[in-house]
Amino acid sequence: MKDFVKIKNGVHRSKPVTDAVFPLLKGVTFGKRGAFVTVDATALMGAEFTKIRVLVDSPSEVVPATEQEYTNFIPENMKPKKKKETKQQAMDRIAERFSILDEMTDAVANGVVRGLIVSGPPGVGKSFGVETILEEYDTMAKLGGKTKTEIVKGSMTPIGLYQTLFNNSADGDILVFDDCDSVLFDEVCLNMLKAVLDSGKKRTISWKAESSALRREGIPDRFDFKGGVIFITNVNFENVRSKKIKDHLAALMSRCHYIDLEMDSVDDKFLRIDQIIRDGMLKEYGFSKEFEKEIVDFMHENAGRLREISLRMVLKIADLAKMNYDNWKGLSRSTCMRNFSN
Secondary structure: OOOEEEEEEEEEOOEEEEEEEEEEEEEEEEEOOEEEEEEOOHHHHOHHHOOEEEEEOOHHHEEEEOHHHHHHHOOHHHOOOOOOOOHHHHHHHHHHHHHHHHHHHHHHHOOOOOEEEEEOOOOOOHHHHHHHHHHHHHHHHHOOOOOEEEEEEOOOOHHHHHHHHHHOOOOOEEEEEEOOHHHHHOHHHHHHHHHHOOOOOOOEEEOOOOOHHHHHHOOOOEEEOOOEEEEEEOOOHHHOOOHHHHHHHHHHHHHOEEEEOOOOOHHHHHHHHHHHHHOOOOHHHOOOHHHHHHHHHHHHHOOOOEOOOOHHHHHHHHHHHHHOOOOHHHHHHHHHEOOOOO
């Protein structure tokens, strides 16, 4: 596995090297001309610069970097070209990712995994698979098991998060945060998430500020969290550019399991739609297979104008078709597209 460094200020062949990211070949060494670091500059400078020495005033000018920072830094025309996937390879990749999500959700429900973060674009079914599996565990709990799940959606204040965590802190409890991305931009909430998503055996949560709300509810200012947590988000933790929360998100990823569903392209979203429709997503509507295909073809034709490419959009259009079979396209253009005009 490669290591990467960021050189804040340095010199190579009398030319300045400022805030540049490279694969590291050898750490800071001291020579006759002072301190230097050895890096691979191929992507930035060309094939003949596979090994260069960059002089620095002090070792503090060289700091660790991530592979994502390196990828973001190098010019587009120098980035290696990815081999194009076939449609079947892409479908297999997507199916495998969702299969892994199912397996990891099952592991959280069984107490094998304590914390899981699931990242992917909106409307591709991240929540559906998780909720389906946990519904089965809830049914078992009613028959004598100890698993209890709660799904939380929407924005949340720090004290609201603390209360929610306390109410779902028992061994066997599973707490799912779905569409709660606002907590990622609050430092107090982030610190609590770090604690509950930690893979360590003991996870203690504290609230040191005075709170009449907690007193009224009989909630202590400190408790051990023994449940499982699944955090479902539209934010790709590895691509966040805000320095303010980037380090926090990296800390979250280091503490628990992180799944990126890798569905960033429109083509991937349509392949996911094809999979779910094939698996019976529209069965309750009673449409023929031909008409189901017509709906997807309509979305393909208007992909640039639809407000989003998602499973939710499929259901919106299906509802319109059920409501008015003769004019479902016109209704879809009026209600599901941007800036439509006759």
